[in-house]
Amino acid sequence: MAAKNPSTSSRQSGQLKTPKGTRDWVGRDLLLRDHIFTVLERHGGVPLDTPVFELRDILAEKYGEDSRLIYNLEDQGGEACSLRYDLTVPFARWLAMRSDVQNIKRYQIAKVYRRDQPAIARGRLREFYQCDFDIAGTYDPMIPDAEILRIISEVFTAFDMNITVKLNHRKVLDGMFTVAGVPADKIRSISSAVDKLDKAPWAEVKAEMLEKGLPETVADRVGSYVRRSGTLSALLGELSLDTELCGNESVAEGIADLKLLNSYLEAMSVAEEVSFDLSLARGLDYYTGVIYEVIPQNNGKTQVGSIAAGGRYDNLVGMYGKRPVPCVGISFGVDRIFTLLDAQRAKKSGSELAHEADVYIMAFGGKEFDGLLADRMRVATRLWDAGIRAEFSPKVKPRSTQQFNASDGVPVAVILGQEEVAAGQVRVKRLHVGDKNAAEKDKGQLVSMDDLVEEVRKLLDSTVPLS
Template sequence: MEGEERRRKKEKGGKGKQIDEAKQKFVLKTAKGTRDINSKQMMIREKVLSVIVSCFERHNAVTIDTPVFELKETLTGINGEEFKLIYNLKDENGEQLSLRYDLTVPFARYLAMNNITNIKRYHIGKVYRRDNPVMTRGRYREFCQCDFDIAGQYDPMIPDAECLRIVYEILRELDLGDFRIKVNDRRILDGMSAVCGVPDEKFCTICSTVDKLDKMPWEDVKSELINKKGLSEDVADQIGEYVSMQGGLDLAEKLLQDPKLSQNKQACAGLNDMKLLFVYLQCFKITDKVVFDLSLARGLDYYTGVIYEAVLCQTLQPEVPVAGDRAGVNAGSVGSVAGGGRYDGLVGQCDSKGRTVPCVGLSIGIERILCILEQKAKTSAEKIRTTKTQVLVASAQKNLLEQRLKLTNELWDAGIKAEVLYKKNPKLLTQLQHCEETGIPLVAILGEQEIQNGVVKLRNVATREEVDVSRDQVVEEIKRRIINL
């Protein structure tokens, strides 16, 4: 059967030609939902990662790494139930292993296992979800997350505010256009839900419906709350009133006066912390980008305090949300490129003695950002160089390969990115064309005449200017020139 299927595929692709069956041993493709990243995409990726890492380092984080797979019970144990999108490995040596689906659970495991009570760390790594891929929108089964977390017992809202500042700095520097960071608090959601009369057991499912408000009108959300989730119209309307509210410090103060919410202890704790958060955000000069939005609910159950999500204002593409995505990116929520929040209970769930370590953190979803930047690069006239070569060592006549290799070697010894074509006797024109095509700015040309005169000809590819430099001084001269290129 499988062989037949392959043959059929080949006949389709083979345009009627006979193909030697023995040659094609298997179908050439990557696994569903995954992709190769080519050199151009890697250049963009590295630029983005360098912005993110610089920011994480500017905010004093160390970095760690954890294995790509964990014991299955570590992943399912922390969340209590099996996360259905997990990739499991075949049990071939007595261990049940699964690929990590985020970097937060391995982080909590790491803290508990090593008895670490305070750390500020970033972790950049790939995570895996057997989700419905949408490759054109940066939604993959293997994708990169950039996480920054602050673990430890500190005075309230200072680390939380720094996390928001970090999201702000990264989005500003990546130059993705205008953005907003929505914030809310799990305790405010809890309190609101309670005072509106939502039964405790329905809290999570109600939140996930409310969270759709950024891509559905209220009328549709309300209808889902009533018809699918079984709320009464009165309860739904009460919720509707709260979740339409957006603001800042002022809104927190106003809600602290709200006759219903002010009676709820949880809500008041959340609202007072929200006030404090905005005071610190003022110090960080980012209140113009941050919105206190009561409709923000997010998917993950482990949040205990402030939650946030960053959305780009330009790229609004509706899509179906998926639970369990801290960055909200794979979830495909509208333009969401970063997210996070406070999770004070997760480490305690891992620890044998239940010792808690309060944590707050963020995750940048770079695949979506890369998707946008790759599209930008395609439409831009600017050519992306995929190598950083500074000099080509070329020859003008035959039989100069060894001379070329020797000079190239001297350049490598001097730390210069130098290339030589792997041909014994390449034509000068071919060598110059190679520079034009790959963007190499400088050529060092060796010719019989030059060797007799003890010089090397240096050619500026852009201006086509040529100048003879003494062979003894050519490495120094090239060093001097590439600084200015």
């Protein structure tokens, strides 16, 4: 809290705004994050929070061409620093510094920074939230990979969103390219062409491959593989019959992994949400095993693309320190998820500034009525002490209508009258939201001050929450 002589320049030039590609978040949206945390903590996640800027060296040469999007801090004497670009590099830096940590499930929700062209309506900003959950360390094969997929399912169930998880395996993909006849030095660039199949038609993708120097027969063979998708068990069955494909060692390893994974996904009841998609390639080079991308189902008009993505990266941490630490993880695109939820919710009413209360404390009286403010405060204090969210009018002598309006949406009222208060009693009453007649008939129940908390709790427990 500090401000001395507010500049007039910002007002005169009309610059009372947030920087380009950034926005304020307020109210309801922020509370949505709790849904994610509940799931991540249920799975033993430990929260990590790293500085918003890192030494420039730590970020340098990590993002290829995209490095130009990194925000640098001004050289004000001292170390050269840059704002973080993602949460994975800081996690890898932290793991490399903490050689005492063998295995960890960590989560981090934080903003990342990219000096890109913002597209705010689609949830694409320069400052945006990511929420990463990663399992680091050596485990028996595919067990952590299955748990990550289970977590994805739980997170979107908590948001009441239907999703499809597109899944592939880098070893299947790379081996398949080899079998199709793609030269080793072209695999990554052909892979990135294939990755566009979710947005572009096959003809376009094929044209790109030919342009990249692939013979047409090879391109067609790639096409016959990568345009296949289906449930894991169905497609695994199909691929197993392809002896030429399975003769490739890399493909065979990938298929063995996926068979094991599928049995775990069935045990965890999430196999049905997963679609094995041989065109999924993911842009980043460092993935070494399963890769996946989450697509919202029936998202109507709001086109936001993938809303979470991740995979296994066994070699990344080893590049920062001496010890290799295999990892598998998922990154949730929090802003895109909120943009989707906002679109769903637009039909519903209510301000984003709304907050929830359990109890509204009112006072009424006749001519001599002094507002009973200190008594309302005493009642609030009892309820606060019990952890109950209680509010009252911040007026010495509040009007009845003011108090009724302010109690809109609050499930329980505590009502004070001069005589009852003098006798150590107050009235507690359920507020029949949406049914004014019933509310007016219900006179509530007179209780002694000492029983107040207990009686309020009973009413709260028997009230069905609105949201």
